[in-house]
Amino acid sequence: MPKTEEQCKQMREDMRSRILQRASIYFARNGFGDTKISDLARHIGIGQGTIYMYFRSKEELFDEIRKSADNKEEVKKLKLLANLPLPAIAKINKISGEMEKRLKEDEDFVVKITILTQLLLEKQDDICSNELYSELAQIIKQGQKEGSVISGDPLYLADLYWGNVYLSALRKLFVKDHHALTAETLTRLLRA
Amino acid sequence: MPKTEEQCKQMREDMRSRILQRASIYFARNGFGDTKISDLARHIGIGQGTIYMYFRSKEELFDEIRKSADNKEEVKKLKLLANLPLPAIAKINKISGEMEKRLKEDEDFVVKITILTQLLLEKQDDICSNELYSELAQIIKQGQKEGSVISGDPLYLADLYWGNVYLSALRKLFVKDHHALTAETLTRLLRA
Amino acid sequence: MPKTEEQCKQMREDMRSRILQRASIYFARNGFGDTKISDLARHIGIGQGTIYMYFRSKEELFDEIRKSADNKEEVKKLKLLANLPLPAIAKINKISGEMEKRLKEDEDFVVKITILTQLLLEKQDDICSNELYSELAQIIKQGQKEGSVISGDPLYLADLYWGNVYLSALRKLFVKDHHALTAETLTRLLRA
Amino acid sequence: MPKTEEQCKQMREDMRSRILQRASIYFARNGFGDTKISDLARHIGIGQGTIYMYFRSKEELFDEIRKSADNKEEVKKLKLLANLPLPAIAKINKISGEMEKRLKEDEDFVVKITILTQLLLEKQDDICSNELYSELAQIIKQGQKEGSVISGDPLYLADLYWGNVYLSALRKLFVKDHHALTAETLTRLLRA
DNA sequence: AATGAATGAGTGTTCATTCAT
DNA sequence: TATGAATGAACACTCATTCAT
Numbered sequence: 001m002p003k004t005e006e007q008c009k010q011m012r013e014d015m016r017s018r019i020l021q022r023a024s025i026y027f028a029r030n031g032f033g034d035t036k037i038s039d040l041a042r043h044i045g046i047g048q049g050t051i052y053m054y055f056r057s058k059e060e061l062f063d064e065i066r067k068s069a070d071n072k073e074e075v076k077k078l079k080l081l082a083n084l085p086l087p088a089i090a091k092i093n094k095i096s097g098e099m100e101k102r103l104k105e106d107e108d109f110v111v112k113i114t115i116l117t118q119l120l121l122e123k124q125d126d127i128c129s130n131e132l133y134s135e136l137a138q139i140i141k142q143g144q145k146e147g148s149v150i151s152g153d154p155l156y157l158a159d160l161y162w163g164n165v166y167l168s169a170l171r172k173l174f175v176k177d178h179h180a181l182t183a184e185t186l187t188r189l190l191r192a
Numbered sequence: 193m194p195k196t197e198e199q200c201k202q203m204r205e206d207m208r209s210r211i212l213q214r215a216s217i218y219f220a221r222n223g224f225g226d227t228k229i230s231d232l233a234r235h236i237g238i239g240q241g242t243i244y245m246y247f248r249s250k251e252e253l254f255d256e257i258r259k260s261a262d263n264k265e266e267v268k269k270l271k272l273l274a275n276l277p278l279p280a281i282a283k284i285n286k287i288s289g290e291m292e293k294r295l296k297e298d299e300d301f302v303v304k305i306t307i308l309t310q311l312l313l314e315k316q317d318d319i320c321s322n323e324l325y326s327e328l329a330q331i332i333k334q335g336q337k338e339g340s341v342i343s344g345d346p347l348y349l350a351d352l353y354w355g356n357v358y359l360s361a362l363r364k365l366f367v368k369d370h371h372a373l374t375a376e377t378l379t380r381l382l383r384a
Numbered sequence: 385m386p387k388t389e390e391q392c393k394q395m396r397e398d399m400r401s402r403i404l405q406r407a408s409i410y411f412a413r414n415g416f417g418d419t420k421i422s423d424l425a426r427h428i429g430i431g432q433g434t435i436y437m438y439f440r441s442k443e444e445l446f447d448e449i450r451k452s453a454d455n456k457e458e459v460k461k462l463k464l465l466a467n468l469p470l471p472a473i474a475k476i477n478k479i480s481g482e483m484e485k486r487l488k489e490d491e492d493f494v495v496k497i498t499i500l501t502q503l504l505l506e507k508q509d510d511i512c513s514n515e516l517y518s519e520l521a522q523i524i525k526q527g528q529k530e531g532s533v534i535s536g537d538p539l540y541l542a543d544l545y546w547g548n549v550y551l552s553a554l555r556k557l558f559v560k561d562h563h564a565l566t567a568e569t570l571t572r573l574l575r576a
Numbered sequence: 577m578p579k580t581e582e583q584c585k586q587m588r589e590d591m592r593s594r595i596l597q598r599a600s601i602y603f604a605r606n607g608f609g610d611t612k613i614s615d616l617a618r619h620i621g622i623g624q625g626t627i628y629m630y631f632r633s634k635e636e637l638f639d640e641i642r643k644s645a646d647n648k649e650e651v652k653k654l655k656l657l658a659n660l661p662l663p664a665i666a667k668i669n670k671i672s673g674e675m676e677k678r679l680k681e682d683e684d685f686v687v688k689i690t691i692l693t694q695l696l697l698e699k700q701d702d703i704c705s706n707e708l709y710s711e712l713a714q715i716i717k718q719g720q721k722e723g724s725v726i727s728g729d730p731l732y733l734a735d736l737y738w739g740n741v742y743l744s745a746l747r748k749l750f751v752k753d754h755h756a757l758t759a760e761t762l763t764r765l766l767r768a
Numbered sequence: 769a770a771t772g773a774a775t776g777a778g779t780g781t782t783c784a785t786t787c788a789t
Numbered sequence: 790t791a792t793g794a795a796t797g798a799a800c801a802c803t804c805a806t807t808c809a810t
Binding site for chain 2: 769770771772
Binding site for chain 6: 047
């Protein structure tokens with residue numbers, strides 16, 4: 001073993017990440033049942049057996065992807081923003097801008113949004129249990145008090161907002177020359 | 193008791209419709225690959241073999257469903273409406289009202305919208321080739337001239353509009369106690 | 385479904401028994417790892433999938449075979465015999481005769497002995513926990529008191545006895561023109 | 577420190593022997609199909625790849641083991657003994673004593689007997705073609721003439737004898753606290 | 769016509785073998 | 790030379806499809 005312990009571990013972690021990242025796209029596009037391990041391996045550029053060195057089964061790989069889609073990074077950012085002493089509409093503008101940018105530039109984000117939303121749909125849980133939705137609803141509530149956001153159930157409006165982010169992610173994932181979602185369109189969904 | 197020719201044909205047609213209708217829901221929820229014929233048959237309440245008396249294969253059944261999702265009934269209505277001597281905003285209001293109503297009451301419509309949209313996404317064709325989109329874009333263009341619809345690429349706005357209809361269909365299909373989409377929300381997407 | 389409930393259940397039971405019986409031979413000859421499901425299915429004369437209608441996995445099939453090899457029928461007979469008011473040597477003669485006969489005529493018995501013995505070897509448990517061994521040891525002890533059986537640890541002698549039955553089973557299983565074990569040879573192992 | 581040609585060759589030979597010796601035990605216990613190269617390598621205490629520096633394939637390794645189990649050392653000894661001017665019963669006593677001792681002390685011998693016997697069973701050839709059997713049969717024939725050995729087919733009796741040696745080897749291989757086979761028990765199988 | 773047990777082609781998973789280090 | 794991560798051929802298992810009833 002010519003590699004050091006450290007290098008070895010790093011390489012394992014890299015390969016694992018690579019599989020997760022590439023498989024995410026495949027699963028997001030085709031779903032679980034229409035994704036064949038053989039296709040997936042070819043798409044990643046590795047042998048079929050290699051996948052099983054990092055994941056016990058196709059199902060475990062899929063679960064890991066779902067789990068990592070539900071990561072808390074976004075939620076933290078959103079919470080931070082929600083607690084800033086800013087008018088709600090400014091916060092919303094900031095979120096919309098961020099979304100426009102990341103949907104355009106960050107393919108991992110696109111995939112994550114797609115998988116996360118499909119996960120939420122299938123879980124059938126109330127969306128209010130998801131922090132992305134509840135945090136945005138808080139900001140919306142603030143905006144309604146400030147008169148800058150249209151009236152209506154804040155959670156319904158949050159769902160509308162994130163739904164449109166999902167729609168844009170779907171378009172980017174499937175359609176070659178898609179219309180990118182603009183921050184303005186997103187904000188318009190909520191602005192009074 | 194031997195049935196008449198007519199009765200016999202009618203029964204066949206009824207069963208075929210029943211399979212199509214029930215299978216639509218299953219496919220819309222789970223996609224092609226995650227739908228097993230055995231599950232499908234149980235869900236319909238028939239034997240597995242019966243499906244094969246009406247459809248040559250799982251793929252053919254799925255194709256029939258896709259085909260029937262793409263039916264021209266909606267397009268005709270839309271064309272008719274588009275050509276009426278009405279202000280665009282009135283036409284849009286009418287469409288939004290119709291959508292609100294059918295999304296609420298007509299499960300077949302919900303399923304049809306879901307499958308049609310997924311079909312469009314996967315085809316990767318430009319959406320402008322779909323008449324639903326191009327007809328609505330016409331109305332939007334009219335509205336922009338009349339000053340009642342916001343500016344922007346009409347096709348992009350049509351996509352936004354139908355995308356939100358799709359979102360609502362998804363929610364109805366998956367979430368028990370979902371927020372129904374209101375006509376007002378839909379119209380707001382376009383109104384200046 | 386033209387079959388009655390009863391017939392249906394019977395057919396299932398028959399097929400299950402057939403698989404168990406034919407697979408026993410294959411596993412006894414080749415062991416677990418060298419037995420391929422495809423070969424097994426061909427040997428039984430059914431499709432591969434059919435095996436999975438009756439057993440969850442290759443492992444479960446193997447376990448069922450092992451379990452059924454350990455059945456208590458033989459033990460009961462042996463206990464009954466052990467408790468008869470007969471001289472030990474008469475009992476031993478009877479057992480030896482029975483073994484000679486069944487090894488010659490009953491292939492299922494041959495397979496059962498083979499699998500049971502291999503199971504006992506692998507379990508590494510003391511053989512004294514197996515009733516076949518402990519019951520025979522009782523008879524041997526009786527024989528030693530009566531002077532008709534050679535001296536020595538009764539369990540060791542029982543092991544010697546059953547070991548030779550196993551040997552004969554192996555020969556019958558593998559060798560076309562094998563020497564059949566005679567009752568006399570068996571009894572000689574123990575007779576003073 | 578560059579090794580001399582000689583040292584190098586010696587080290588290769590040592591490793592090869594080590595692999596053969598340790599692998600023998602594994603194969604004898606688990607058979608071919610249930611032995612994984614990865615397990616085998618761990619059991620030997622080397623990397624998987626190392627095995628392939630000494631043997632072309634798993635099959636070749638297994639064949640080498642089988643071949644070396646069939647070595648002629650034992651046969652030579654037996655022939656030598658058979659031709660000595662001794663009474664048959666004395667020869668048999670000598671063989672039995674030797675077996676008792678080696679089964680007790682020499683694990684390689686235990687493994688060799690196990691593999692050789694399984695090889696003979698699977699070959700389905702008549703055992704008379706094996707010299708171990710035919711030589712012992714000669715001695716038995718001599719003993720029968722001398723009146724010291726029971727009557728019966730000499731080859732059948734030789735099979736009985738070696739079969740019991742195999743049984744004892746199996747017990748030693750699998751069972752922790754097994755009864756060792758005594759020379760007396762072995763000889764009793766043949767003694768008139 | 770309707771059924772569901774049986775089938776085998778196709779997919780998921782394992783493991784003997786290779787090869788970069 | 791020795792290694793074990795990577796590979797893909799081979800095997801276990803599933804599921805769309807058939808067919809006897």
